[in-house]
Amino acid sequence: MEVRELHLVSPHGRLLRRWGVTQYARTEGILAEPIGDLWAVFCPTSGETSLLNNESMAVLEVLEAGPADTAAICGALAEDSGESIETLEGLIEACWAQLIEMGLVRELRAPRTMLG
């Protein structure tokens, strides 16, 4: 049997951690301010400022607690917003490329050594 992913689940069935899938980390020192119905976000490593919508900002807020993968972020946001995980998954998957390009998020390589 080939193991591709390993899930750590709480006694209540909540997904706590997944190994073998891409995790994302928020760049340190980001400044974010609400500007109208968007967010102005300054990235200290690139010196660039971006305007983000609420969904992208929500992802950054979840990542403030530490690196996470899409499923974990969806779980956290679904709990808070009442949106379905499926809806959130689509929204969040669409965010990654841009957030990475803006330097606000970086991909963490899946720790394959944890796999069996």
Add this chain to the structure above:
Amino acid sequence: MSSAPRSHQTLGDTDTLAFAKVLADAGFGIDVGAVSVHVRSDSKLFARQLQSVYAHFPLMDRAQWADVHLTINRASGFRRLIRPQVILQCDGRQPFEPFPANAPLPLFEWGCNWMIGQRLNDLLLLHAGAVERDGLALLLPAMPGSGKSTLTAALSLRGWRLLSDEFGAFNPDSGTFRALLKPVALKNQSIEVIRTFAPNAVFGPEFPNTRKGTVAHLAAEPDAVERRHESARPGAVVLPKWQAGSPTRWEPLTENVLFGALAFNAFNYSVLGATGFRSVVRLVRQCPGWQLVYSDLDDALATIDAAWPQVRERQLAAGQ
């Protein structure tokens, strides 16, 4: 950073030949408010052109500190005889191609603005016209073809104090705007528009066939020169847009648009990093903003004047 001027003799009071000698020997310092510029030149024509648009500026002591040092000299060799040119140098570098020998003033103005944009990183330099009334700055951020300089010039000739035609120079420490008082550079049909609008306005010579077409410089009013060390608190932002034949339209701006107009249109926003970001956020929070579409200059000014009491009340209330 420049301090208050020491000399009361103005450039306009000085004999042109004597000034040309000063310019060629020790050079001349111009204190434009937030910076002072030292310039040397062997061009007598340049001396005359400087006098035409900096007439009210004091003739500064040569020992005084200058933030920017420039030389504008005539090209030597056969060049001086065939298609003579002037060359601008700053810190031993030549950042621009030479200009025709009869156009040292536009070369000086562009060179000066370029150097200020490169050097003055203790201020956030927004690309905007800036004028003052009631101690409050009105910013006119530049968009291509916006008519920023035309509107800035017109306001400066109708009781608003000119701070700058090119830079909204915001001091993040004090939260105020400083003057970078240089002549307003008007281009092409704007020159005639302002000549008609204010027949007594003082212009330097017209320079046809520059990279930007015909250019002429409008001298700052004496009061603006006298008060160039007075800063102004943020007041409001107006995004001007000149549109032929359009009725005047005055529409509030969303914060998103305002943020973009300031941050993404600044000379040194990214150089200042987090300080630039915080400064723009602060300005967006503090200043109401409007889009002004216009074709009639008098009507545009009347619209701004009509909105101004509301700005003043808001900023007074915020300051208390």
